[in-house]
Amino acid sequence: MKHYLELVSFSAKRRRQSRMTKICIVLSVFLVSTIFGMADMQIKNERNQSIQMDGAWHAVFRNMTDETAEMIAARPEVVKSGRYEAINYTVDQGYTIGGRETVICGMDESMLDLYPSLEIIEGEFPKEKDQAVITRNAQEQMGIKVGDTLTMETQEGPLSFSVSGISGDTSSLISLDVYGLFLDIDTYREHFKDNTLSKDAELYVKFTKFCDIQETINDICSRLNIDPSSVGQNTRLLALMLQSDDPYMIQLYTAAGVLAVLVMVAGILMISSSLNSNVAQRIRFFGMLRCLGSTRRQVVKFVRREALLWCRTAIPLGVAGSILIVWLLCALLRWMTPTFFYGMPALGISVPGILAGAVLGLVTVLLAVRAPAKKASRVSPLTAVSGNSEALPAVRRAAHTRFFPVEGALGFHHAAGSKKNFFLMSGSFAFSMILFLAFSTVVDFMHHALIPLRPYTPDVSVVSADNTCSIAPSLLEEVKELPEVKLAFGRSFAYDLPVTINGKEAEVNLISYEENQFGWAEEMLAEGNISEAEEGKGVLLETGEGKTFAPGDKITMDTPRGTREVTVTGTLSYTPFSRTDGVETVICSEELFRELTGEEGYTILDVQLTKAASDEDVDKIREMAGEDISFSDQRLKNSEARGTYYSFAVFVYGFLAVIALISVFNIINSIAMSVSARMHQYGAMRAIGMSGRQLVRMVAFEAGAYVGWGMVFGCGAGLPLNWLLYRSLVTSRFGSPWQIPTGALLIICSVLFFSVILAVYAPAKRIRQMSIVDTINEQ
Known part of the structure; x- marks a missing residue:
């Protein structure tokens, strides 16, 4: 042995104490690396999901002229941009294909990259005049193929387009049960420019990830005199990139930072506690070093070197363990629910997680070892002879045994x-x-x-076209018999009925429930009970802020069978129905609804499907419902x-x-x-x-x-x-x-x-x- 620090390798052979300290370092590094690693993987998954659902764009500039759009696109911070205009997105302007309302969009081909959900699954983007891309639901329901010609009915007369491609469906179009038609921006303007609102002329922009997006947007607005209120942002994606200036997002960043600091402090305390205990049980050893002539500085150096020796194996083990766990969790999530975790890397390496764990482990050990090292350096040579006596606290009084053995x-x-x-x-x-x-x-x-998703959330809905009780009860029974249907239930609506509540005139929307819906209403109950309303002995009334409704209130209404008074047996804090101000929501049983209104049919049928249900099964329900209805596939x-x-x-x-x-x-x-x-x-x-x-x-x-x-x-x-x-x-x-x-x-x-x-x-x-x-x- 040529140097006193070579004693570190012999000291490290005290397997039990060294193993426990290493385990503590490994656990701390593992904790930090795993949490930061999974956070990194989840952010990547959320980012991919956000891009798939909301698009890869960062900002949208509305009411843009082509000249302004060109100046924005020419900026060095802009990676990609695309013009986009649309009409009939309110699906009430009479633009139809095959009798079905159609949303019409004109755009640059670059929009396909900014909106991956618009991916063309067959054919290609329009290259020539009067070519169009149609959504897949139109292809399936009308039997359209690439190369076919389709006719669109418009306010100015019919228009014909050649189908150049088929795009994927979007959740918004499917839920509204409408088609989507995508045109080249020049073709769109030729036919629909006069009917397009100026605010619907938009430019979608994707910036380089190395720029300050918020600062760049502000600079564009100031240089080109653009009203900042006309600029929209992809908030979710920007938040995942830490590029959002939304006050709430900043609060989220702060909260995430606090949690990250807490994780690191927990690791520091774990390692400090371990090193302190390790040094405490080896006081005699350090006293012997002092007997052999070691100075305090040398003992401090010895303890620090020993701690770094433990790090040499403990940190890689902690990091390796975290990588394996992250791989295992990612693979498990992708295997269990591939639809939800398709964006999560299968064998991803999280550099932030590895760096966080390694740096925290090394820095923590160096910081945590300072106090134990000073403690060891203060050990007198006498301790080498007297054992650990100096490590024991002075006993001033006997242990108190009055309450404990x-x-x-x-x-x-x-x-x-x-x-x-x-x-x-x-x-x-x-x-x-x-x-x-x-x-x-x-x-x-x-x-x-x-x-x-709430338990009452439907997969498909059949809705009366004029919001009346025009859907026959027999249709509900037929739908229930289908093997692919998990649950089907109907509701009848009577809108804006004039009533008197406790002597005050008001208007209500009267809605019928059956047993399943009454069961789900239990969690919304504020006061009273559900059972009496379910039995037809009363009604439920939605209450809220500023309302004083209570069980026992009386509602008087004019019905086809004369004036009828019903009792409020319960109040609900929430109902899943939209309503206008001043119009209350009243829930009753189907039998009572028929007595009060004289209506036998339903306004809406909600259907929940089994996991095995296919598009063909949905089409079967659509066919059974007939033509004079609105169909929503959610x-x-x-x-x-x-x-x-x-x-x-x-x-x-x-x-x-x-x-x-x-x-x-x-x-x-x-x-x-x-x-x-x-x-x-x-x-x-x-x-x-x-x-x-x-x-x-x-x-x-x-x-x-x-x-x-x-x-x-x-x-x-x-x-x-x-x-x-x-x-x-x-x-x-x-x-x-x-x-x-x-x-x-x-x-x-x-x-x-x-x-x-x-x-x-x-x-x-x-x-x-x-x-x-x-x-x-x-x-």
């Missing part, structure tokens, strides 16, 4: 013996709780921002909603699961290290008559003290942080007041409690199996 009192005494160690241990456990409570606010945000729209919600849900709950697992491993490893540091004392206690069972209880009480105070600190800091993040994420946007997160508290407290039980198991087994002599000599 002696082993319990000693356990609490050991926990509180070193204030610094107690703070680090309790702090690392507290931060697990703080992290969980902080991330739980993201769950609340998800439930508000991304509303999952399957694609529902699929997009499910995809957004489930992808975010898996992302959020995955984070919470990782935090919970890391909390378990951290507690188990920390308690094991604490026990290892006191094995010499446990041997002495065994020698004077303490049983192995008492020692196990003492360890349990010590662990309970750390976790108990960790829960107290965690609640003390976690609840205010939960409130602050909730206000930032939810209350400021959706208005919902904060409530104590009872569910999250119960979950994380249960995790910490069961972690203590698991943490005591391994040390207990070791204490029972080791002889007294071996325990005393354990160092």
Whole structure:
């Protein structure tokens, strides 16, 4: 040995202590790398989904002339741009193909890149005059092929176009049950320029990702005298690029930054606690180094070198573990729900995740080792002879045994013996709780921002063309008999009925429910009960802010059978129907609706399909409904909603699961290290008559003290942080007041409690199996 630092390699052979410290470093790096890695993968998935659903454009400039559009497109920050104009997007202007309302769009070919959902699946974009691309639903329902000629009825007379291509469907067109016709911008202007509003002449722009998009948009507006209010932005995509200046998006960025800092602080506390315990149990070793002539500076250097030696293996292991977990989770998500996670990389490498974990691990170790290194350098040479006596706190009074047995009192005494160690241990456990409570606010945000499909959401709807009760009940029975139909139900509507509510004149929309819909209304019930309304003995009335309706109110209305008074048996806080101001929503049973209105038919039939249902099955329902109805296919729209919600849900709950697992491993490893540091004392206690069972209880009480105070600190800091993040994420946007997160508290407290039980198991087994002599000599 030519240099004292070569002792590091011999010191590293103390496998138990080194292994525990390495495990702690690995867990910290794994935690940070996994969370940042999955966040990166999810952002990529969300970005791909956003591009597919909303487009790859960043900004849209409305009411643009061609000259202005050319100047914008010529800017170096602009990667791609495309002109877009449209007519009949309100589907009420009489532009029809085969009797079906048609939305007409004129655009540059570059719009196909800016809107991937407009992908041409057959044929090509129009190259010649009077060529057009038609949507797939028109091809399927009319049997149109590429090369065919179609005729469009317009206000000025029929127009003929040659079909050059077939494009994919969009959720908005499908849900409205209309066709889409896409033309070259020049052909569009030749036929429809005079009927197109100036605000509908738009320029979609995609900027380079290296520029400040908000600053560029402002510069364009100022140089070209463009009204900023006429500029729209792809908010979701820009938010994922961290390029949005929306105040709410900035709040989201701030919240994400706070959560990232919390993750890093949790890792720092875990590593600091581990290194502090490791040095504490080797005081005698550092005293021997001082006996051999090492200076304090050399001891500090020795401890730092040893910590870096652990990093050499621990950091790569933590990073490698996180990469494998990210791969596994991504593959699992793509396999389970490929429709929702098609944009997630299968074997993606998250550079931000790897860098975050590696840098955090290295920097944390270097920072965390400073205090233990100074502590080791202050060890006197006398300690090499006297053992660990100097590491023990001075005993000023006996352990308090009035409320606890002696082993319990000693356990609490050991926990509180070193204030610094107690703070680090309790702090690392507290931060697990703080992290969980902080991330739980993201769950609340998800439930508000991304509303999952309601149980009553239909896949297809058959709607009366004139909003009357013109759909025969027999159609509902026929639809129910189809094997592909999971559930079908109807509603009858009577609009703007004059009534008197508690002596005051008003208007109501009367709507009928059947048993399924009454069941779903239970969660919307504010006061009263549902059952009486379901039995036809009363009605339900939607209430809201500024309204004083209550069960027992009387509604009087004129019916075909004379004046009729009904009782309000319940009030609803919400109904899924739009209405105009001053018109109330009243729900009743089908039987009561027929008595009050004399109508036997339905206004709308909602149909939920099985997973095996195909386009042919939907076409069959369309044929059964006939021509004089409006048909709405919402399957694609529902699929997009499910995809957004489930992808975010898996992302959020995955984070919470990782935090919970890391909390378990951290507690188990920390308690094991604490026990290892006191094995010499446990041997002495065994020698004077303490049983192995008492020692196990003492360890349990010590662990309970750390976790108990960790829960107290965690609640003390976690609840205010939960409130602050909730206000930032939810209350400021959706208005919902904060409530104590009872569910999250119960979950994380249960995790910490069961972690203590698991943490005591391994040390207990070791204490029972080791002889007294071996325990005393354990160092």
